[in-house]
Each structure stands twice: as C-alpha cells, then as structure tokens.
Amino acid sequence: MPSFDHSAPDAPDLMTVLRALADPIRLEVVQTLSRVEYANCAALLGDRPKSSMSHHFQVLREAGLVRTEIQGVQHLNFLRRAEIDARFPGLLAAILQS
Amino acid sequence: MPSFDHSAPDAPDLMTVLRALADPIRLEVVQTLSRVEYANCAALLGDRPKSSMSHHFQVLREAGLVRTEIQGVQHLNFLRRAEIDARFPGLLAAILQS
DNA sequence: TAAATTGTTCGATGAAAGGCGAACAATAAA
C-alpha cells in the first residue's frame, strides 16, 4: 500500500505540533478529520487552490498529526488519533471540544 | 491594585491561544509559571533583551494565558490556570505534561 | 494512446511575526 513517509514524524515535538495547529485552515482540517475518519484533499478544498491545501497537509503530516494513504489517484487523509493521544495525552480532546 | 487591562482577553478564541503557545520562548514561560506560581520579567529573561520578553508577555496576556500585577517597580506574572481550564478544559494539562 | 482527475512541486510574492537597540515611564532608593 503506497503512502507517504511517516517514519520520522512518529515522535514530533510539542512545538511542531502547536505550530501545525496554530493555523485556521489546518485546525479546521483536523476538526473535520476527527468527524469523518478520512477525507481526500478535494473534499477539504474550500475555494482555495490545491497547492495551498497540499502545503497544509504536508505540515500536518510532518507534525505527525495526519497520515496519508494513496489509493489510486486519491490521497486519503486520516487523523492519527492513537499516536497523538499516546504522545500528547489529552491534547487532541482539548482542542477538538473547544 | 494596579494591573494591566485583562477585561477583553477573558474569552480568547482557540486560535489566539494556540498561536501564543506556538513559540518556544512563550511555551517555556508558561511551563515555568506553572511551577513557580508567579515571576517577574527579569526572572525569565535569559540573555535576551527586555523588549523581546515584554513582547512575549504581551502576546500571552492578549491570549488570556497570563495575568500581570504591578507591584512597585516589578510586574508579577501569573498563569491564569482557572480561566484557561474553564475555557479550554484539559488543554493546559496536556501541554504542561508533554 | 489520449484525455481527465487528483495532488505535488516549484518559484515568486506579500504579510505577519520575532529580535533588537534606544528612548521613555513609573516606582523605589540614596
């Protein structure tokens, strides 16, 4: 199953995670992914260009917040709940319910 | 008791809080204040200029994270635990223990 | 093969943010 390289960001530091979340679009993406389980980029484009969203997903991946699986021509993005909760207990819950 | 104006930032939004925390110096200040109850600016200056720290405290105040009480010539900074916990339950705990 | 779909990558641009020194304000102490 093809996918991006997620080997490095398995242990991101807190600053990287906070910086990734400190953006309105990325926070919205995380909140959406927490509800729908997965989504491709197109589903999360508002009226923004694809290149912008691609950048935001890259930041989220590098922060270890999102995992992307390539399925055919689509990139399915998942919120990495278990990994985030293991590394930063309570953080995701606090952010999602605020 | 003289102090800064903390009337407005009593209900900051999540983005403002995340942006305030997404800086290494400010995160360090918050972590320090969680241990010592209060501290003046001088106690938290590393070798940085005062103007830089003053700026960071302003950001923390505007995000509702820190309260500053003027006592004589010193400005005593407190972490606003209760208010933060009330508005963003679990957030502070998650960040401080990570 | 050819065309369409889905994202990525690249380069340029503009805005936001941090860092710093100098001048200023307020209080305390000599």
Place this chain on the structure above:
DNA sequence: TTTATTGTTCGCCTTTCATCGAACAATTTA
C-alpha cells in the same frame, strides 16, 4: 532631588510563513 531598577513603547530589520499560479507526476478512464 538624583540615581537605580523594572518594563514598556517605538521603529527598523530580518526571518518565517501562507498564498497562489504554473508546470509536472501518477493513475484512471475513454
């Protein structure tokens, strides 16, 4: 009153970051 102490404010500079269009890559479909 004069000096010292503690932060703030201001202006400038630099760096970082988001945004966007265009070109490219990979896969699916006609």
